Amino acid sequence: MPTMIKVNGKPREVDVPDEKPLLWVLREDLGYLGPKFGCGAGLCGACTVHLDGQAVRSCITPINAVGSGQVTTIEGVSANPVGKRVSEAWTEIDVPQCGYCQAGQIMSAVALLESNPSPTDEDIDSAMAGNLCRCGTYHRIRDAIRKAASQKTAGGADVR
């Protein structure tokens, strides 16, 4: 039976088994290739997307758990002012190396700054601890999050 989900602000219909992981619905059925498959077990963060603004591991989120929630992927994150600011900071700091983990890193960073606009270094490390980077870009990730947070401080309130 077809299921309706909302992805990046658009309603989409999919006809997939109830337990199919959101990651594979996004990649195989809807063509969103930004969320990546890493471990498939909720341990690396490569597949991170937002469900109603919360960072979730889409590889372990069955499609029937999404319900009427709003799914946001890296392809849609820049429509959000915080997402745009974080994406720009990522580019300015030149964070990625191979890039494989970076969509998940950005999604976790945006969720952090949405809930905590001025995180401490400890807050950043705690929020990002579940996102692994085999290339070791952790220092640049922290710098980009600090830069995005400081721009919020300098620029005042985001308009949504």
Ligand code: FES
């Ligand atoms: S692929 Fe989902 S957490 Fe690793």
Ligand code: FES
């Ligand atoms: S940039 Fe290569 S795994 Fe993170």
